[in-house]
Amino acid sequence: MARIPKETVDQIIHHADIVEVVGDFVSLKRKGQNMWACCPFHHEKSPSFSVAPAKGLYKCFGCGKAGGVVQFIMDIEGTSYVEALKYLAKKYGIDVEEEEKTPEQQLAQNEKDSQFIVSNWAKDHYHNLLLNTDEGQSIGLSYLRQRGLNQTTIKTFELGYSLDQWDDLMKTADKLGYERKYLEKTGLIITREDEQGKDTGRRYDRFRGRVMFPIHNVSGRVIGFGARTLKPNDKTAKYLNSPESEIYHKSDVLYGxxxxxxxxxxxxxxxxxxxxxxxxxxxxxxxxxxxxxxxxxxxxxxxxxxxxxxxxxxxxxxxxxxxxxxxxxxxxxxxxxxxxxxxxxxxxxxxxxxxxxxxxxxxxxxxxxxxxxxxxxxxxxxxxxxxxxxxxxxxxxxxxxxxxxxxxxxxxxxxxxxxxxxxxxxxxxQVLITEYNKLVRNATGKAAGGTNSGGSGLGGAQTSGAAPASGAAPRPAPRPMSPEEEAEALMYGASPEDLAGGGDTLMAPKEDLEPVPDVQESCEREVVRLLLLYSPQPLAPEVSVAQYLLQQLDDTPFKTGIYGDLLHLCREELEQGRWPEVRTLIQHGRSDIRALVAELATEKYELSPNWTTHQIYVPRELDQLQIACDNAILRLNKVNVERELAIRLEALRHPLDDDAMMEHLQTIRLLKQMDNQLAGMLGTVIPRSAQ
Missing domain, CATH: 3.40.1360.10 (Dna Topoisomerase Vi A Subunit; Chain: A, domain 2)
Known part of the structure; x- marks a missing residue:
């Protein structure tokens, strides 16, 4: 496996602008501090895909895809970590020096990358044949010129020509050390079979005597070919395309x-x-x-x-x-x-x-x-x-x-x-509206297995199988709210539960909600979130959020593995004289760490600028970091005390000798005192002096 030096990796990540990189694949529009678009990883009509330039990460609130600039290329192109780094290095003009490999080792790096390699080589081979051979020039180039194409267009689209020979491509590939199995996987060569469908051992080129149109994916990598025959009265198809492969799926490709x-x-x-x-x-x-x-x-x-x-x-x-x-x-x-x-x-x-x-x-x-x-x-x-x-x-x-x-x-x-x-x-x-609503009801009825369950009806026509209450207008099927609409609703006082049903009006919360997450996990998550987002922020002279939290957590155990791991990474960064930054940790080798960092660092909603316009002050978390950090530590300590208290109380249900019984009772008394103190500090109980 190729290895890129850490210094080069750091240089690539430093130069790679996530807005520029993501912008090559989707059309981003600024809303507030972040950029938004329809997600490139799943089908949607309202943008839920967010890019945070300041943090160097992306997050889709629909499908959950998230990560940094390298992860984005891995996700969008389906490539390895190394290939994603190479893509970014090429984009930003950074030289990547790797350990020298033989052609066979390069091909063996992985199946998918090897198919990209042979496809790119075949494109260059066909292009060279078009421009630099007698047959290519007299037949292929002559045809393209006849169709009015100039040299610039031919080079821009990397057009080529395949010689009218059975095995030109295969023999040339053999000489250069490219393995035939990858030529077969990409459909560049074909295996001849006998009448029983058995391999005869004979191989030959798929494309012969044809003008070649390389098919690129959105990042410019060649994934297949279209080919046009130039033979008059040829019994074969005029156009011939590469077959489906691991890198070429024609239903997901647009030529040009x-x-x-x-x-x-x-x-x-x-x-x-x-x-x-x-x-x-x-x-x-x-x-x-x-x-x-x-x-x-x-x-x-x-x-x-x-x-x-x-x-x-x-x-x-x-x-x-x-x-x-x-x-x-x-x-x-x-x-x-x-x-x-x-x-x-x-x-x-x-x-x-x-x-x-x-x-x-x-x-x-x-x-x-x-x-x-x-x-x-x-x-x-x-x-x-x-x-x-x-x-x-x-x-x-x-x-x-x-x-x-x-x-x-x-x-x-x-x-x-x-x-x-x-x-x-x-x-x-009105006749059209009536007929339209009938078509909608029929379509939704079929989709629901014969039950008319709603639709996008017009003109007040009923689109539900159930009759509306007397005198009541039928309720249209709700549509999902966009992130911007949800944010606005929340700004005006709606709770997240109010939005559970979506639609144009606030709906009652769904009864079948997801289970409440474990309290211990939630408290640990909040501590790590603050550490990740605000590490360098000062709380007191020469005391940062990172220093304060890590000092307070020195003897506090974390029960959730991944939060403990992320806490350890943050501590390591600080010990090495670096702040634990999102831009750094989002590039971590573990995919679960990358996903968690992206999730913790991404804010779905932003405060509307209308508050400032109307001179209404809304306190930000950044302005109240001391309170946020103290509350996070207190809640985590309280949940640890409650957990230990529950363990001790459970122990009392089992037979104990007198000494063990006394030890448990004394510990329970102390734990209850600590629990009450922590509750008082958090403001979750009313002190007796105030009653």
Whole structure:
């Protein structure tokens, strides 16, 4: 296993800005001190993913993913710790010196990394064949130039060519020491089998005599290939793609996203096309915010990829009516994913690639601007034309449009779309609302196994299987509150339990709540939290929070292992002349330590600036650290006393000799006195003098 010196690791972590790194994968927006986005690790429509620049960590309050800058790369890319460090080193121009390894040792580092390595090598091999061999230049490069692609585009997308030979790639890989098993795992070579499905021992290249389109993940690593044959009347498929592998899952990949992600974020818009050449031609025409589904049906994974960078998608279609109808389901999925969807059509016979080459860059951009229309309006016009004067077809067309409207999460947008549909079909809006609510009830009923359990109904129509009380309006199904809405509700006096049901109004707490955590664990957690967040803060001249807490805790046992371990790490940092900082401990080798540090250091809610605007002073924990530290120590001591008292009282239930009985009684008396004193100091009992 490769080893990176600690000095280099420290340098990488010091230079890596978590906002810059995370910002390469999601679109962050500042709210208060932190940055927020929709989580890249799970599907969500309201942002619950927070980045704290001052602490150098991220935390998702939805799925629980958390950590520092290295952990983020490990999570998003599925790489090892070492590979994540290399990624960051490359980004920040830091040289990483490792122990020298043979090609075989490098490949054996782990299965996944080895597949990345051979895929990257194959990309370079194909690119070299395209530019520097007679066959590559005369066939592959000639084709690309014929399609109008220049040298810059070819290099930007690292296009290549595979020689029309059975084993060129395999033989070259053998000479350089790359193991065939990784070429097979990535689908670069194929095993020939006999009629019984047994391995014949023969291997050959998958891609032969084809222009190669490397497929990159969002960090720029090659994970697979698309390949186009150039042979006329070839019986094989025109396009051939890499098979699924450990590093390539086509349902989670969009061609061109690596090259387009910054432009998508800047333009706040993603153009979605079908083919490789569509992406290449538009990118060359200075329309860089374009990606392709590569001819596959749109998937949830691809939609989540787009939503990392923008909420706005414009789908570019050719004029083929059959192709448009086949793609409508995919656009419904975009709507369901919370994206704002528009559509641009091109004249019959043209696709984005052919049209931009025909009319030029500027006229193409003008067409994108002038021909863009909202998808619901586009679909309404399309099905209305097809239905014409046929009443049956018209009714089905209306239901088809209503199904798409039902995918839109925003209730205001749904209402607007219903009004537009009413006008387009010349049908009363209330009739549409009634039909829409019927579709919602049917859909939710099927989802609940036949029980109508709610839905996103409109216009006051009942969407629940139970009848409302007489004279009462039906209650809509609650939607989850966003973190910002929860914070605002809490600011105005709601308790966390009030928010248990979510929705537009405060709900009664759920009866099936999670069990109350162990009191001992909670007290230990609070002490460690204060130590972690406020170590260098002064409590008195030359006495910091860290020094005070560790001195007070010198003889106090911790019962929860991980809190004891973190306390020990903090003590070690202090003994070595360093403050126990979140930025340091978040990079610890133990994943449970990293997760705990992230959890303790992340604050879900921030105080609204409205309090300051209205000149209302709200005390902060930072202003009351002495009280917070004293209370944490007192509570921990009290829970330890109570635990020991319970042990002693339990002992009295068993037979004891006189001496043991007296010793227990004396200890119990002392423990009760200590417990009362601690309770008085905490203010949890009323002293007799005050009664």
């Amino acid at each position: 996203l690596y090259q387009a992600r910054q432009a998508i974020r800047t333009e706040e818009l993603c153009y979605l096309v079908e083919g490789y050449l569509d992406v290449l031609s538009l990118h060359q025409g200075d329309i860089k915010n374009v990606v392709a589904s590569s001819g596959t049906s749109l998937t949830d994974g691809q939609i989540r990829l787009i939503k990392r960078y923008t909420d706005n998608v414009t789908v570019l279609y050719d004029g083929d009516a059959a192709g448009i109808r086949a793609s409508l389901r995919g656009i419904d999925m975009l709507l369901e994913g919370g994206l704002n969807v528009r559509v641009v059509l091109f004249p019959d016979g043209d696709d984005p690639d052919s049209y931009i080459r025909k009319v030029g860059d500027q006229r193409f951009k003008d067409h994108l601007e002038n021909a863009s229309q909202d998808f619901i309006q586009f679909k309404t016009d399309l099905v209305a034309r097809e239905a014409a004067q046929d009443p049956v077809k018209k009714a089905e067309a209306i239901r088809d449009v209503l199904q798409s409207i039902g995918k839109v999460p925003d209730p205001i947008k749904r209402q607007v779309f219903l009004q537009q549909t009413s006008q387009a079909f010349s049908i009363d809006e």
